[in-house]
Amino acid sequence: MTLIDRLKADAAPQWAAYTRHSFVQQLGDGSLAPSGFQHYLVQDYLFLIQFARAYALGIYKSHSLTDMRTSLEGVKAILDVELDLHLELCGSWGMSRADIENAPEDTPTMAYTRFVLDAGMAGDLLDLQAALAPCVVGYAEIGAGLAAAGRDTASNPYHRWIREYAGEPYQLLAGEFVGWMDVTANEVLTEARYKRVLSLFEKACRLEIDFWQMGLDAAG
Structure with missing residues (x-):
């Protein structure tokens, strides 16, 4: 069983x-x-900017070049792929990059991003990974599940989002994250410490729930 x-x-x-x-x-x-x-998408763009900073913090918290490179790949995936998807979709509604980047952060966005950054700053690499994990792994699971259920057809206005997270590049990134976290855990995790790691993971899940609810509330 993986961590x-x-x-x-x-x-x-x-x-x-x-x-x-x-x-x-x-x-x-x-x-x-x-x-x-x-x-949701505008807020997620703002969230991802801070998430990239959290991955960059992983470089600082790493004890090996391998860990540093893995953190760097996370930064690049956000800056070179995920943010472009958001710009593409927002652009179809007539929103420019400046419009998105100048949008105010909603409270759930601020709460989640600051939690992740604080977890990384106050703790070590495993603490940071525990805070990052629900987003990284959860989106892969959600995308794959929706695609497997046939929800990524062109008739669905959100098929582009589903295909991005169900696609092989993102699934590979999430799978590598799972393995990366196991390597870290094998080095530093003890049963006494597990409770703290679980607490961080649970809190991040709750903040993800609040993030979805923010989008649902905006739908009226």
Whole structure:
């Protein structure tokens, strides 16, 4: 069992509430109001800027070149791929990069990003990974699940988002993250410490739930 599998099992209620949230279900069946998705996507763009900083913090917290390179790949995936997807989708609504980057951060966005950065600053690489994990692994699970259910058809207005996270590049990145976290855990995790790691993971899941709810609330 990977550490992620163990965390997901021990945080099963939070994980289910996050990955099966009504926002996800409505995104999957295409019934989500465009206003809700647009608000979410703008906020997620702002979130990802801070998430890239958190991955960059992983470089500083790393004890090996391998860990540093893995953290760097996370930064590059966000800056070179994920942010471009958001710009592409927002551009289809007439929003420019400046419009998005100058948008105010909503409270759930601030709460989540600051939590992740604080976890990394106050702790070590494993603490940072525990805070990052729900987003990295959860999006892969959500994307793959929606695609497997046939929700990524062109008739779904959100098929581009689903295909991005169900696609091989993102699935590979998430799989590498799982392995990376196991390597770190093998070096530093003890049973006495596991409770703290689980707490960070659970908190990040709850913040993901709040993030989805923000988008749902914006849908009216």
